[in-house]
Amino acid sequence: MAIRKSKTPQSPTQRADQKRVDILKSAGKCFRKTGFHQTSMQEICTEVGLGPGAVYRYFTSKDAIIAAMAEDERRQARTLLSEFHDTEDLPQALSAITRAFARRYAAISDAGLMTEIYAEGLRNKRVGAVIKTAETEWVDGLADMLRTAQERGQIDQALDAQAAALLLTAMWDGIVIRQAYTPELPEAMLALFDDMLKRWLASASVSAAPAGGKRTKPAPAPKAAAPVAEPQLDLSPAPVAEKPLTQAEIDLRQMSLI
Amino acid sequence: MAIRKSKTPQSPTQRADQKRVDILKSAGKCFRKTGFHQTSMQEICTEVGLGPGAVYRYFTSKDAIIAAMAEDERRQARTLLSEFHDTEDLPQALSAITRAFARRYAAISDAGLMTEIYAEGLRNKRVGAVIKTAETEWVDGLADMLRTAQERGQIDQALDAQAAALLLTAMWDGIVIRQAYTPELPEAMLALFDDMLKRWLASASVSAAPAGGKRTKPAPAPKAAAPVAEPQLDLSPAPVAEKPLTQAEIDLRQMSLI
Numbered sequence: 125m126a127i128r129k130s131k132t133p134q135s136p137t138q139r140a141d142q143k144r145v146d147i148l149k150s151a152g153k154c155f156r157k158t159g160f161h162q163t164s165m166q167e168i169c170t171e172v173g174l175g176p177g178a179v180y181r182y183f184t185s186k187d188a189i190i191a192a193m194a195e196d197e198r199r200q201a202r203t204l205l206s207e208f209h210d211t212e213d214l215p216q217a218l219s220a221i222t223r224a225f226a227r228r229y230a231a232i233s234d235a236g237l238m239t240e241i242y243a244e245g246l247r248n249k250r251v252g253a254v255i256k257t258a259e260t261e262w263v264d265g266l267a268d269m270l271r272t273a274q275e276r277g278q279i280d281q282a283l284d285a286q287a288a289a290l291l292l293t294a295m296w297d298g299i300v301i302r303q304a305y306t307p308e309l310p311e312a313m314l315a316l317f318d319d320m321l322k323r324w325l326a327s328a329s330v331s332a333a334p335a336g337g338k339r340t341k342p343a344p345a346p347k348a349a350a351p352v353a354e355p356q357l358d359l360s361p362a363p364v365a366e367k368p369l370t371q372a373e374i375d376l377r378q379m380s381l382i
Numbered sequence: 383m384a385i386r387k388s389k390t391p392q393s394p395t396q397r398a399d400q401k402r403v404d405i406l407k408s409a410g411k412c413f414r415k416t417g418f419h420q421t422s423m424q425e426i427c428t429e430v431g432l433g434p435g436a437v438y439r440y441f442t443s444k445d446a447i448i449a450a451m452a453e454d455e456r457r458q459a460r461t462l463l464s465e466f467h468d469t470e471d472l473p474q475a476l477s478a479i480t481r482a483f484a485r486r487y488a489a490i491s492d493a494g495l496m497t498e499i500y501a502e503g504l505r506n507k508r509v510g511a512v513i514k515t516a517e518t519e520w521v522d523g524l525a526d527m528l529r530t531a532q533e534r535g536q537i538d539q540a541l542d543a544q545a546a547a548l549l550l551t552a553m554w555d556g557i558v559i560r561q562a563y564t565p566e567l568p569e570a571m572l573a574l575f576d577d578m579l580k581r582w583l584a585s586a587s588v589s590a591a592p593a594g595g596k597r598t599k600p601a602p603a604p605k606a607a608a609p610v611a612e613p614q615l616d617l618s619p620a621p622v623a624e625k626p627l628t629q630a631e632i633d634l635r636q637m638s639l640i
Contacts, residue, residue, distance in 0.1 A: 159505055161419035236504030243501050246494030246562050247417055259563055287570040290560060291578070294571070298556025302548060304504050305517055312545040313552070320549070324578040 144182050147172050148196065151189045156233035160190060160240050191254040194241050198258035201225075205265050214273040215325055218292070219318045225296050226303060226314060235304030242297075263289045279325040292321075402440050405430050406454065409447045414491035418448060418498050449512040452499050456516035459483075463523050472531040473583055476550070477576045483554050484561060484572060493562030500555075521547045537583040550579075 134142060150172035154163040165186060169179050183189045204224055211217035229235040245255040267289035273279045299317070392400060408430035412421040423444060427437050441447045462482055469475035487493040503513040524547035531537045557575070 159419065159502075161417065232504055236501055239497060239504065240501035242559055243494055243498035244417075246490055246497065256563060263564075284570060284574065287574050290564060291571050291574050294556035294560035295553045296556065297559045298552035298554065301500055301555045301559075302552035305514060306521075306548060312542055313549045316542065316545050316549050320578065320582040323581045 143174070143178070144192075147174070147179055147182055148189065148193060151186075152193065152237065155190075155240070156237050160186065160237075160244060187248060187250050190241060190244060190248075191251045193237075194245065194251060194255045195258050197238065197241075198255075198262050202262055202265055205262070205269065209269055209272070211269075211273075212276075212278070214270070214278050215318070215322045217269075218321055218325075219314075222296065222299065222314055222317060225300060229300045229303065232304050235300050239301055239304070259293070263293055266292060273325075283325070401432070401436070402450075405432070405437055405440055406447065406451060409444075410451065410495065413448075413498070414495050418444065418495075418502060445506060445508050448499055448502060448506075449509045451495075452503065452509060452513045453516050455496070455499075456513075456520050460520055460523055463520070463527065467527055467530070469527075469531075470534075470536070472528070472536050473576065473580045475527075476579055476583075477572075480554065480557065480572055480575060483558060487558045487561060490562050493558050497559055497562070517551070521551055524550060531583075541583070 147168065151163070151168045154167050154171050157163075158167075163186070165176065165179065168186075168189070169176050172179065183192065204221060208217040208221065229238060241251070242255070245252040263286070267285045270279065270283070270285040270288055274281045274283065274285065295317070299313070302313070405426065409421070409426045412425050412429055415421075416425075421444070423434065423437065426444075426447070427434050430437065441450065462479060466475040466479065487496060499509070500513070503510040521544070525543045528537065528541070528543040528546055532539045532541065532543065553575070557571070560571070
């Protein structure tokens with residue numbers, strides 16, 4: 125099924141961006157259904173409703189498509205991170221990020237595609253290089269956020285921020301895989317994760333946040349940092365929202381390309 | 383290159399077991415090199431030095447091979463777990479398990495193959511069913527270990543052992559992926575992970591283990607629970623041991639089939 129075209133008038137640049145997004149979304153559908161290696165460029169062309177010439181103008185190969193997906197996923201995650209950069213409650217912000225990831229990859233097919241992208245990146249140099257660069261930027265951004273919280277006395281100042289950022293990233297990756305295999309248990313596990321992070325980040329010298337209170341309401345996402353000129357997509361199939369979403373969660377899903 | 387045959391006389395059952403192991407190891411080599419989907423059964427036959435008839439007697443398809451790999455990996459991990467079941471220092475045991483996993487998947491190609499198996503399990507029903515069963519057994523075993531530690535007053539008795547076991551598994555999975563992408567940073571990250579688990583598992587009511595002391599020496603692996611009739615494999619290429627390995631680490635590597 126071809127992507128529904130937007131009805132609002134678009135500039136040539138907007139049209140180009142939109143086509144790129146359409147191709148990525150259609151490729152994502154194909155990959156989720158039959159896997160990266162079993163999908164041909166022709167199937168992607170059929171799915172998006174464009175000829176090979178039009179598709180190859182944007183992406184010269186399947187590798188280029190999967191590399192672009194990996195990059196876009198992390199870029200979107202960085203935008204999420206930037207929304208929380210000035211948080212006054214880091215454990216709460218990390219909790220919101222955890223839930224944003226959990227919801228982003230709640231569909232088994234999305235978790236599977238992300239896992240497949242990681243596996244591909246370990247074998248395929250082009251995809252691997254893109255992932256490594258994107259990951260370095262992500263981990264550095266997260267470490268920066270931790271350092272800011274340290275300077276403000278919010279968390280243990282003795283913590284190695286860079287290693288902690290790497291560990292957090294590892295744990296989030298693991299939760300994505302785990303959730304795909306045991307979808308029925310996420311909330312109990314996520315609550316434990318929050319609790320573990322709280323105990324970990326709190327220092328003996330900093331007064332630890334109270335165990336209860338303050339946890340019922342998610343930290344409000346600052347309105348200032350609007351996502352950068354991302355085309356508004358018709359997300360189909362739209363995931364069923366069973367709980368009200370935080371602003372951060374909504375943003376991550378709207379930005380999703382795969 | 384065909385697997386070197388053992389020179390000691392073997393019973394027919396031992397020979398059958400050995401052939402199964404040879405096929406799995408050869409398939410693992412092929413998968414690591416070119417990926418699961420790009421490897422043909424014929425390439426596996428060539429690698430192991432057996433005809434298609436002999437290989438198909440053990441495995442009717444590539445799916446059956448990858449399902450067997452997934453199952454064997456988790457079975458080996460469960461054997462590791464059983465060695466620590468009666469530990470008197472759970473955080474130390476978890477630390478040893480973390481390092482056993484880190485060493486097991488220190489080679490990028492091994493981490494990549496494990497990630498690919500996970501991705502395949504999310505799409506392929508046969509592989510997925512095997513992984514789900516094996517994972518359930520693993521998580522239940524880990525939860526049981528946590529409950530024993532709770533009964534002995536070693537860790538926080540209020541902890542939800544089942545959810546904690548799932549979370550630990552998620553984090554270990556994530557560390558495998560992360561290490562593959564950032565091999566230069568494992569020890570700082572693993573040390574942080576140990577510290578985080580210690581703080582998490584310690585209860586206010588239980589006297590927390592002292593921060594120093596007791597950590598220099600790994601918990602001795604009980605000699606009683608010998609691994610079940612595992613064929614002794616000629617591991618080539620043998621990974622270079624830079625540090626002395628704990629008993630648990632040695633066992634996991636000897637048992638490795640992929």
